[in-house]
Amino acid sequence: MQHLLSIKELTQSQLLAIIELAKKIKHNPAEYRRALDGKSVVMLFEKPSLRTRVSFDIGINKLGGHCLYLDQQNGALGQRETVADFATNISCWADAIVARTYSHTTIEQLALHGTVPVINALSDLYHPCQALADFLTLSEQFDDVSQAKLAYVGDGNNVTHSLIYGAAILGMTMTVICPEGAFPDALVVTEAQALAQKNGGKLTLSADINAIEGHDAVYTDTWISMGDDTPLADIKARFAPYQVNSELMAQAGAKFFMHCLPAHRGVEVTDEVMDGQGSLILHQAENRMHAQNAVLVTLLS
Ligand code: CP
Ligand code: NVA
DSSP: OOOOOOOGGSSSHHHHHHHHHHHHHHHOGGTTTTTTOEEEEEEEESOSSSSHHHHHHHHHHTTTTTEEOOOOOOOTTTTTTOOHHHHHHHHOOSSEEEOOOSHHHHHHHHHHOOOOEEEESSSOOOOHHHHHHHHHHHHHHHHSGGGGGEEEOOOOOOOHHHHHHHHHHHHEEEEOOOTTTTTHHHHHHHHHHHHHHTTEOOOOOSSSSGGSSSOEEEEEOSSSTTTTOOOOHHHHHHHHGGGGOOOHHHTOOEEEEESOOOOTTTTTBEEEEEEHHHHHHHHHHHHHHHHHHHHHHHOOO
C-alpha cells in the first residue's frame, strides 16, 4: 500500500488488516506512542473540516509525529504554482500528505508528482478515511462485519462511493436508496457490483424507499455536499421521502443509525434518530482517529 486515494485500491486482506490495526492502536495506545517518531505530515485542505482536521492532528500527535495544517489563504491549490510543483516541494520536507480537495484529480496529481504517501481526506468522488472508520465501527458491533446488512439512504455522493466499495470488498449486503437523479456514479456501481459478487456480497440500488426493509444499520449523509450550490428548498422537496426518522428505522428493522457528520438535523435525519439508542455517530467520529492512525502507521512505518 503506497497511498490511500480510494478504498477500491485495497484488497480484502489489506482492508481487514487496517481495521484490526486500528483496534490495536485504539486499545493499546501506549504501544504506538513513538510509531511516527520524527515523521512530519502536511495537511492540505481546500474545504472546511471539523472531524477530519482535528482527528488527524490529534491522532498524529498521539503517534509521536508532527503535523502542519495548510489552508487556502494563499489561493486555491494550483493557482500560485502547479499542483505538481506543490507536491514535489512538500515531498522535500514531509513524510506524508493528507489532502481534502474539490477535485479528485488534484489528489491523484499530488500522488503522481510527490514522492511521499498521499491520503485522501475527502474529494468530490471519495471519502475513504470516513468509510474505514465506519467499517471499524460496524466491526465493533458485529462478530463478522461481512454479515452486517447496511442500507444507505439519500444522496449518492463521495461518502456513498467509499462505503459501496468497502462493503463490496468485505462481502457485505448493501442497499443504496436514492431519489432519481441522485444515484451514485455508474462506474463506481458497476465496479463495486463485480467486487461484491467476487467476495460473496450483494449491492442493490433502488429509488423505492420500501427497499429499506431488512437491514441492520441505516446510514445517511447530507443532501447537499460541500461545493454544491443547489438551493435547499429544491433539494428538500425531492428528498423528503428519504428522511431518516423513527418510522423509517422501524420499517428497516434496523438497530443502528450512522452518519458521517456534519448533519443537518431535521433535514436528512431527525433529532430522535441522531440522539437515539442505536445511533453510532460518536463512535464513527471517534473511530476516524483510530482508523486514520492505522493508515498512517501502515504507510509510514
Ligand atoms: N465526516 C467528516 O469528514 O467531517 P468533517 O467534514 O468535519 O471533517
Ligand atoms: N458528502 C459530504 C461529506 C462531508 C463529510 C460532503 O462532501 O460535503
